[in-house]
Amino acid sequence: MMLGAHYDHLGRGRGGDSLARGSEAGEIHNGADDNASGVAAVLASGASLAGAERGRGIILAFWSGEELGLLGSTDFVDQAPVPMDQIAAYLNFDMVGRLRDNTLNLQAVGSSTIWTGLAEELNQPIGLNLTFVADPYLPTDVRSLNASRVPSLNFFTGSHEDYHRPTDDAHTINYEGLDSIIELGTAVTANLVTRPDAPDFIRVQEVQQRTGGAATMRIFTGTIPDYTQEVEGLSLSGVVGGGPAEQAGLQGGDVIVGLAGQSVTNIYDYMYALDLLKVGEPAEVIFIRDGERMSVEMIPSVRE
Structure with missing residues (x-):
């Protein structure tokens, strides 16, 4: 154990x-x-x-x-x-x-x-x-x-x-x-530690990952992912104060389902889409809030 x-x-x-x-x-x-x-x-x-x-x-x-x-x-x-x-x-x-x-x-x-x-x-x-x-x-x-x-x-x-x-x-x-x-x-x-038998193991199928590249490390959006939720999209637990996401109107509880023309079904899709962003250039964010599909423009900044 x-x-x-x-x-x-x-x-x-x-x-x-x-x-x-x-x-x-x-x-x-x-x-x-x-x-x-x-x-x-x-x-x-x-x-x-x-x-x-x-x-x-x-x-x-x-x-x-x-x-x-x-x-x-x-x-x-x-x-x-x-x-x-x-x-x-x-x-x-x-x-x-x-x-x-x-x-x-x-x-x-x-x-x-x-x-x-x-x-x-x-x-x-x-x-x-x-x-x-x-x-x-x-x-x-x-x-x-x-x-x-x-x-x-x-x-x-x-x-x-x-x-x-x-x-x-x-x-x-x-x-x-x-x-x-x-x-x-x-x-x-x-x-x-007092059970005679160990717990069984189940192999969970892994979602195919599309990971971001070096550009992802430079881009700053100010989104804070919520890893406690299993939803289709990227659920946010919050946003960094004063960051691009907050300035665009995003907030905790929103679920991002699209970024820069890419569908977002999980965090890996989101990381992949970050590679498409450019500092200072607006990108469309599609998200779900209280069951309603909405969109805003977000202007990414550079990670300090």
Whole structure:
């Protein structure tokens, strides 16, 4: 059994993924939610389970290079210091410090038939509002373990306007909510390590990806994807204040279904369409808001 979280972040944000605004550029990105919150969850769960009776060992894993492309977890899978078929299941904690509306998103539940029912059962005394996403092909370390046929579950409280900015600091964390998430993660782990059989593994079919190129890294739209929703299109959890998306009138809850003449059915389509954008040139964005199909012009800027 394995619990894991990535412990790297962006430093001063000079690697291209920073969303720092204006004078924030070059400041330290402390990453309180992304992903000190996940590291804290793994440490706390591990401490709670250290003296508990169990039939399986528990590995606590802290990944480096997640922000650079899941480098740490990918290397673990490739080198396999522990035979991968001996890892019964993997729980990943990535950005679990911003519980809002008491809602926790559990992702990659499609990787095993056990996840949804087990989480709902163990959550009853905790009382979180759980939402579920089947897709295990996420931009976090569950993707690496899933590729090696390890049933995986990702805990996630959603993106926010401080994502990849120096403002992702400790005072923004919902500590009471984090405690509840740790309680659920610990309960799931305690249940799994006392079961005689490992959870079954289901291979979820991956959506064909069309990924953006180098130009995508330069274009800034200010959209914040909502990875907690499974919809046709790109659901937004919010937009960066003052960014192109906000200036165009987009807002959290909108679902982008078209960009620059390209159909958008998922985040991969969106990333592909970003390659077609040019800084300073208007591009049509088609989106759904409250069931109504709408369109606006957005003027992309350059990522600082």
